[in-house]
Amino acid sequence: MNTTLIFLQQYWWFIISLLGGLLVFLLFVQGGQSLLFSFGKNEQEQRMLLNLTGRKWEFTFTTLVTFGGAFFASFPLFYSTSFGGAYWVWMLILLSFILQAVSYEFQSHKGNVLGNKVYRCFLVFNGFAAPILLGTAIGTFFNGASFVVDKGAILSASMPVISYWTTPWHGLEAVANPWNVALGLAVFFLARILGTLYFLQSVSEPSIMERCRRSLLPSTLLFLLFFLAFVVHILFATGLAVDPTNGTIYPEAYKYLHNLMALPAVALTFVVGVLCVLTGIIRTLISSTYIRGIWWTGIGTVLTVLALFLIAGYNHTAYYPSVVDMQSSLTISNSSSSLFTLKVMAWVSLIIPFVLGYIIYAWRSIDTTRMNADELKNEGHY
Amino acid sequence: MNETIDPSLIDWSRAQFALTAMYHWLFVPLTLGLGLIMALMETAYYVTEDLFWKRTVKFWMKLFGINFAIGVATGIILEFEFGTNWSNYSWFVGDIFGAPLAIEGILAFFMESTFVAVMYFGWNKVSKKFHLASTWLTTIGATLSAWWILVANAWMQYPVGMEFNPDTVRNEMNDFLAVAFSPVAVNKFIHTVLSGWVLGAAFVAGISFWFLLKKRETEFAVASLKIAAWFGLIASVLCAIAGDGSAYNVGRVQPMKLAAMEALYEGHTRQGLIALGVVNPDKEAYNDSTPPVLLKLEIPNMLSWLVGRDIQTFVPGIKDIIDGGYPTTNGLALSAAEKMKKGRIAIDALAHYREAVTEGDKERAQLNRNLLKENYPYFGYGYLNKPEELIPNVPLNFYAFRIMVGLGGYFILFFALVLVACYKNKWLSGKFLQWVGILTIPLAYIAGEAGWIVSEAGRQPWAIQDVLPNSAAISRLDVSSVQTTFFVFVVLFAVLLLAEIRIMLREIKKGPEGESH
Ligand code: HEM
Numbered sequence: 001m002n003t004t005l006i007f008l009q010q011y012w013w014f015i016i017s018l019l020g021g022l023l024v025f026l027l028f029v030q031g032g033q034s035l036l037f038s039f040g041k042n043e044q045e046q047r048m049l050l051n052l053t054g055r056k057w058e059f060t061f062t063t064l065v066t067f068g069g070a071f072f073a074s075f076p077l078f079y080s081t082s083f084g085g086a087y088w089v090w091m092l093i094l095l096s097f098i099l100q101a102v103s104y105e106f107q108s109h110k111g112n113v114l115g116n117k118v119y120r121c122f123l124v125f126n127g128f129a130a131p132i133l134l135g136t137a138i139g140t141f142f143n144g145a146s147f148v149v150d151k152g153a154i155l156s157a158s159m160p161v162i163s164y165w166t167t168p169w170h171g172l173e174a175v176a177n178p179w180n181v182a183l184g185l186a187v188f189f190l191a192r193i194l195g196t197l198y199f200l201q202s203v204s205e206p207s208i209m210e211r212c213r214r215s216l217l218p219s220t221l222l223f224l225l226f227f228l229a230f231v232v233h234i235l236f237a238t239g240l241a242v243d244p245t246n247g248t249i250y251p252e253a254y255k256y257l258h259n260l261m262a263l264p265a266v267a268l269t270f271v272v273g274v275l276c277v278l279t280g281i282i283r284t285l286i287s288s289t290y291i292r293g294i295w296w297t298g299i300g301t302v303l304t305v306l307a308l309f310l311i312a313g314y315n316h317t318a319y320y321p322s323v324v325d326m327q328s329s330l331t332i333s334n335s336s337s338s339l340f341t342l343k344v345m346a347w348v349s350l351i352i353p354f355v356l357g358y359i360i361y362a363w364r365s366i367d368t369t370r371m372n373a374d375e376l377k378n379e380g381h382y
Numbered sequence: 383m384n385e386t387i388d389p390s391l392i393d394w395s396r397a398q399f400a401l402t403a404m405y406h407w408l409f410v411p412l413t414l415g416l417g418l419i420m421a422l423m424e425t426a427y428y429v430t431e432d433l434f435w436k437r438t439v440k441f442w443m444k445l446f447g448i449n450f451a452i453g454v455a456t457g458i459i460l461e462f463e464f465g466t467n468w469s470n471y472s473w474f475v476g477d478i479f480g481a482p483l484a485i486e487g488i489l490a491f492f493m494e495s496t497f498v499a500v501m502y503f504g505w506n507k508v509s510k511k512f513h514l515a516s517t518w519l520t521t522i523g524a525t526l527s528a529w530w531i532l533v534a535n536a537w538m539q540y541p542v543g544m545e546f547n548p549d550t551v552r553n554e555m556n557d558f559l560a561v562a563f564s565p566v567a568v569n570k571f572i573h574t575v576l577s578g579w580v581l582g583a584a585f586v587a588g589i590s591f592w593f594l595l596k597k598r599e600t601e602f603a604v605a606s607l608k609i610a611a612w613f614g615l616i617a618s619v620l621c622a623i624a625g626d627g628s629a630y631n632v633g634r635v636q637p638m639k640l641a642a643m644e645a646l647y648e649g650h651t652r653q654g655l656i657a658l659g660v661v662n663p664d665k666e667a668y669n670d671s672t673p674p675v676l677l678k679l680e681i682p683n684m685l686s687w688l689v690g691r692d693i694q695t696f697v698p699g700i701k702d703i704i705d706g707g708y709p710t711t712n713g714l715a716l717s718a719a720e721k722m723k724k725g726r727i728a729i730d731a732l733a734h735y736r737e738a739v740t741e742g743d744k745e746r747a748q749l750n751r752n753l754l755k756e757n758y759p760y761f762g763y764g765y766l767n768k769p770e771e772l773i774p775n776v777p778l779n780f781y782a783f784r785i786m787v788g789l790g791g792y793f794i795l796f797f798a799l800v801l802v803a804c805y806k807n808k809w810l811s812g813k814f815l816q817w818v819g820i821l822t823i824p825l826a827y828i829a830g831e832a833g834w835i836v837s838e839a840g841r842q843p844w845a846i847q848d849v850l851p852n853s854a855a856i857s858r859l860d861v862s863s864v865q866t867t868f869f870v871f872v873v874l875f876a877v878l879l880l881a882e883i884r885i886m887l888r889e890i891k892k893g894p895e896g897e898s899h
Binding site: 055062104110111114162165170337344378381 | 386447448457459469471476479480484485491493494496497500502508512516554555556729732765858870878881882889
C-alpha cells in the first residue's frame with residue numbers, strides 16, 4: 001500500500017483523536033451546566049454561573065461540529081455507518097445540543113414562551129446528556145456496534161444502502177453493554193470535575209467557591225470508579241486486529257494492552273495524561289487557595305482521551321468493531337478518504353495552530369476579571 | 383428487515399431535510415446581512431467616537447444575538463442529518479463532500495464563535511479597535527461559512543472535480559480547486575450572500591420605520607434607515623444581476639430545473655420568458671397536448687437570451703429532455719430511456735468488474751472498468767424506474783421562481799424609494815411608507831425561502847445531479863423513526879420560533895438603551 005496514504009491515515013486519525021480530546025476537555029461547559037442548580041442557589045448565583053459557561057459554550061459546540069466535519073472528511077465510512085445506523089443516539093445528542101444553543105440566549109429574555117426555568121433545565125439536560133451519550137458512543141469504539149457494511153449493495157436498485165444496523169434500537173442498544181455506560185459516566189463525572197475547576201478559577205463569589213470545593217471529592221471518586229473500571233476492562237479485553245497485507249480482521253486477546261506496549265509514546269501520553277488529571281484535582285483539594293486546577297486537569301484530559309483514541313485506531317486495530325459481522329469492522333485504512341482528499345485536508349489542517357492561537361488570545365482577553373456580583377452587573381450578558 | 387426501500391422513507395427523509403433546511407434559512411440570512419450592517423455602524427462609531435453610534439450598534443447587536451443563537455442551533459442539525467438520514471450519500475460522495483464541511487468548521491465556525499464572544503463580552507475589556515475587529519471577524523466568519531456550505535451545495539447541483547473509483551465503490555475527489563471554485567459555486571455564493579444582505583437591509587429598514595411610526599427614537603431610526611437604504615439598494619441590484627447568472631448556470635447544467643421553473647414542456651429557439659401565468663392544473667402527462675400555462679404574459683425571446691446569451695438558443699422543455707433528440711453542444715441529446723439504459727450498463731459493469739477482481743480475471747476487469755467509465759455520466763439514471771421520475775414538481779418551481787424574481791424587482795424599487803425619502807425627510811413621516819417598510823420584512827424572508835425551493839425542489843429526483851437519486855442516497859431506517867424525529871422537530875421548531883419572535887418584539891419595543899451623545 002502507498003506509504004503516503006498510510007501516513008495520512010495515521011495523521012488524520014491523530015487529528016481526530018486530538019479533536020476528540022479537546023472536545024472532552026471542553027465538555028467542562030456541560031459539566032458546569034449540570035451543576036447549575038447545585039452551585040447556584042439563587043437567581044444572582046445562577047446568572048453568574050450562566051455567564052461563565054455562557055461565554056465558552058460556543059467553543060464546545062464548534063469543536064463538536066468540527067470534530068464531526070473532520071471525521072466525515074477523513075473517514076466517511078464511519079460517518080455514514082455510525083450516524084445512519086445509531087440513529088437514536090446521534091439524534092439525542094443533537095437534540096441536547098440544539099436545546100443548549102438556544103437556551104443561553106432565550107433564558108435571559110422575557111417573553112420566551114417556556115419561562116426561564118425551563119431553558120435552564122434544558123441546559124442541565126444538555127449537561128447530563130451530552131457527556132454521557134458522547135462517552136457511551138466512544139465506548140462503542142472499543143466494545144463494538146451492530147452494523148454490517150456491504151459495498152456491493154450499491155448495485156441493487158431496490159436496496160442500494162451499503163451499511164445498515166442490525167438492531168431495531170438503532171444505537172440505543174449501546175447502553176446494554178455496561179462498559180459503554182461506564183465510559184459514559186466516567187466522561188460525565190470528568191466533565192463535572194472540569195466544570196467545577198473552571199468555576200473555581202473564574203468566580204470570586206465565596207459561596208460558590210465553597211460549593212465547588214465541597215463537590216470536588218465526590219465527583220472525583222465517582223469518576224475514578226467508572227474510569228478505572230473501563231480502563232481495566234479494555235486492558236484485558238479482546239480487540240479486533242487487522243492484517244495489513246490483506247485487510248482481514250481477526251480477534252486478538254489483550255489487543256489494547258498490546259497496543260500500549262507496541263506504542264510507548266502513546267502509553268506515555270496516557271500515563272502523563274492521567275497524572276495531570278489527578279494533579280489538578282489533588283492540588284485543588286489540598287490547598288484552599290489554589291484555583292488553577294482546570295489547566296492541569298484540562299490538559300490531562302486532552303492527553304488521556306487522545307491516547308485512548310490512538311490505541312483504538314493505531315497498530316492495525318479496528319476502531320469501530322462490528323459485533324455482528326467481524327469483517328464489516330472499520331479500520332483507519334478501510335474507512336478513510338482517498339489519498340487526494342486526505343492530502344488536501346492535511347494542507348487545511350496546517351491552519352489549526354493559527355486558529356488555536358487566536359482562540360487563546362481572544363479567550364484571555366475577555367477573561368481578565370473573575371465573576372462576582374459587580375462583574376455580573378457590569379458585564380453580564382445573560 | 384425488508385429488502386426494498388419503502389418509498390415513504392424517501393419522502394419522510396426529504397421532508398425532514400426540507401423542514402430543517404428551510405427553518406435554518408430563517409436565521410442565516412439575517413446573520414449575514416445584519417452582521418455586515420452592524421460592522422459598518424461600529425466602524426462609524428470607531429471613526430467618529432460618537433456615542434450615538436455605539437448605542438445604535440448595541441441595539442442591533444442585541445437582535446443579532448437572539449437570531450444568531452438559533453441559527454447556530456439549527457445549522458448543526460443539517461450536518462448531522464447528512465449522516466443520520468443520507469448515509470448512503472455520505473459514503474458515495476463523502477470523499478468530496480466532507481472536505482468543505484470540515485473546512486467550514488476549521489476556518490469559519492471557530493472564527494465566528496470566538497469573535498462573537500468578544501463582541502458580547504468584550505465592550506469594556508478589549509480596546510475599541512479589537513472590538514471593532516471582532517465584529518468584522520464575526521461577520522466574515524459567517525460569510526466564509528456560507529462560502530463552504532454553498533460550495534458543498536453547488537457541488538451537488540454540478541458535480542465536478544471527481545472520479546468514480548470502482549474499487550472503493552465511491553466517488554473520489556481529484557481536483558479540489560474545481561470543487562471550491564466551480565462557476566456554480568461562485569455564483570451561488572454571490573447570489574445567496576447578497577440575498578442575505580437584502581434581508582438584513584429590509585429588517586433594519588422595517589424596524590426603523592416602526593420607530594418612526596411610533597414617533598420614537600427618530601434620530602436613531604433615520605440614521606439606521608439611511609444605512610439600510612444604501613446598503614439594500616446596492617445589494618438588491620447586485621442580487622438581481624447575480625440571479626441572472628444563476629439562471630444562466632441552471633440552463634447550462636440543470637436544464638430540467640429550468641424547464642420546471644418555466645413550466646416549459648416543448649422548447650424552441652427564440653423562447654420567451656413567462657412573466658406571469660397560471661400553471662394549468664389539467665395537464666396530466668408530460669407529452670399530452672394540454673397547454674401547460676394559462677393566462678400567460680410573456681417577454682419574447684428572453685429565455686433563449688437568458689440561457690444562451692443569444693435569442694437563437696434552443697431551450698429544451700420537459701418533453702424535449704425526456705424524449706431527447708434536440709441539438710446540444712455535444713451533439714443530439716439522448717432520451718431519458720437511453721440514459722437509463724446507459725445507467726444500467728454502468729451499474730452492471732460495476733458488478734462484473736467486482737466479480738472479475740475477486741476471480742482475479744484481469745482482462746475482464748479492465749473491460750468492465752472501461753465500460754463503466756464510458757457510461758458513468760449516466761450512473762444515477764440506472765436507479766430510476768421510469769422517465770417521468772425525472773420531472774420535478776412543476777407548479778412549485780414555477781411559482782417559487784416568480785415569487786422570488788418578482789420580489790427581487792420590488793426590493794429594488796423599495797430601497798430606491800426609501801433612499802430618496804431619506805433625503806426628503808418629509809416622506810419618511812408618511813404612514814403609508816412606514817407600513818410598507820414594516821411589511822417588507824416578511825417579504826424578504828419569503829423571497830429567500832422561495833429561492834431555496836427553486837434550487838432544491840428543482841433538482842429532484844437528484845441528490846447529486848445525474849449521479850445519485852434521492853432513493854439511493856438515504857439511510858436504511860424504519861419510516862416510523864424518521865416520522866418521529868420529524869414531528870419532534872416540528873414541535874420544537876414551532877416553540878422556538880414563537881419564543882424567538884416574541885423575544886425580538888420585546889427587545890425592539892424596548893428600543894436602544896444607554897446615553898446617546
Ligand atoms: C431579482 C432577480 C432574481 C433572479 C433572476 C434570481 C434567480 C435565482 C435562480 C435561478 C436561483 C436558482 C439557482 C440554482 O438552482 O442554482 C436562485 C436561487 C436563490 N435565490 Fe434568487 N433570484 C432573484 C432574486 C432573489 C432575491 C431578491 C432573493 C432573496 C432576498 C433571492 C434568494 C435566493 C436564494 C436564497 C436562492 C437559493 C440559493 C441559490 O441557489 O443561490 N433571489 N435565484
